[in-house]
Amino acid sequence: MATLRSRLFKVNIRNSGINPQGFHPSQIKFYLILAPLVVFMLLPMVFIFSHAFKPPDELFAYPPRFFVVNPTFKNFTDLFAKMSTSGVPVSRYLFNSVLVTVVTVGASILVSTTAAYALSKKRFKLKSTLFAINTVALMFVPIAVTIPRFLIIERLDLLNNFWVHILPGLAMPVGLFLIKQFIDGVPDEVVEAAQIDGATDVQIYWGIILPMILPAVATIAILTFQATWNNAETSTLYVNNESLKTFAFYVTTLTATAATTGANTVAGQGVAAAASLIMFLPNLVIFVLLQSQVMSTMSHSGLK
């Protein structure tokens, strides 16, 4: 009896306060405060799901209805049957987006992890200076320097070039920062032991460091994915060739026409919502799959 009571008591302690193991009545107030906020955050996303599957009569319905009643795939078939005004099929934009995103994520992982390995485990004079510069660059707001960036990209002959989608996003100060902090958590002894065994830097990076920092790799993959997949600006500013533009750009043209041509507003909405859902879903799926990795990376995220 006494052991049972002490066990109950222990459970009680662990169930209230930070990171409880189970439910406790004291948590109800938090659920009550969080519930309306969560509903508010969720509504626009529920709306996009619901709107994308609405048949035309429900899109036109007055008064408008939030939830779909007779879901249909019509908006999606319409979307893929559509050609943009310049005759490029929608599937081409989607293909460009997938290709650009896959290449950028791969390249970004390579670029950031190699640099982070050097900044964390190698010894050289400028090490702390370079890391400090990167930390200042966390505050970099790319949108502020759109114009000089444009001039540089023009000089490098990257306008209308496939690589313009990929190269400008490779240096990601947040990504390098998070990975470097994560590698700091790998004991130096591991690296030193490998060096004594005669392992080269490439072997240490590839065989020891990379397998130990997979959560951080997953995190930078997600951050790069989101930045690239959702990027419509590159296509707008740096690409004139319609067949080199991305799906994100195509979605902006859909919503732009839906806003200006009054009569088409409602008809265009269904297709635009279907396209927006295609934009949003991959973000969500990838984050759900990798969220535990992201959280373990974030616990190393402190800025000292």
Added chain:
Amino acid sequence: MTTQTRERSALAGRQPPAALPGAQRVKGWIYREGSAYAFLSMYGLAFIVFIVLPVLAAFGLSFTFFDTIQAPIFTGLKNYIVLLTQDDIFMRYVLPNTIQFAVIVGPGGYVLAFMLAWMLAQLPKMPRTVLALILYSPSMTTGVAMTVVWKTIFSGDQNGYLNSFLLGLSLIQEPVQWLTSPQYLMAIMILVTLWSSMGVGFLAMLAGILEINPELYEAGSLDGISNRFQEIIHITIPSMRPQMLFGAVMAIVGTFQAGAIGVTLSGGNPTPQYAGQLIVNHIEDFGFLRYEMGYAAAVSVVLLLMVLGFSRLANRLFASEE
């Protein structure tokens, strides 16, 4: 390095004892630090070309008149003087708008993110994960994908969801032009930006709160901390200063980066009666619509300095006491 020294170091490679001191130093440096720089090279190159050079170029161009057709003409501080003394739109609309937007979205979103993270940390793992995912997911949408949602909800005719809802409740008599009315645009911009502001910084703070050693709280209660508010002030925040600072920097950058939202929502730059005009839109207006690149660059420099200033402030607040 000249050809001569390169030959020397090649020679040095074969016969180390006979090498000249200079070449030996180079070789020694390559041996000691070369591989570190090799690992850094790819990131370093991208960093220099797409981050350092644009910032330097913005700084340089800000002292010139440049219309993209002719070479830049040096004009000294003229752009900055014009910006501060003659740019009526900047002083009357852009700067007040930016400050209003930044003050509400920045600190407001930051405090909200911390409070949400703190409340989530009081819940067991399973519901916490689900709720964190829901709160984080708007930040994955970044503008493009959600435009159709906001445009439909805030649509100006009676078919708009908000109009229809308010008409149904008889709170308004006729449809409101939400996105093109100067008096509503800013409020909607702030709402939409706050909605999508629970990003990386929010996750970092959540992780930070969960990492705090529970014994600190026990020690705190022995030291006379009696309520949760005192606990937050005296234990939680001081124990996670680094994450608080990271979250603050992310909030500042996110706030200024989100500036394009007004143009997206209202459908044009400039926004109706400059009601949603932020610094970012002002840069775009002068750079890409009027081709006054030098002037736009000066505005960019002002924006970068504002971000830096706010980050310094955050640094003061949360820097570790070492």
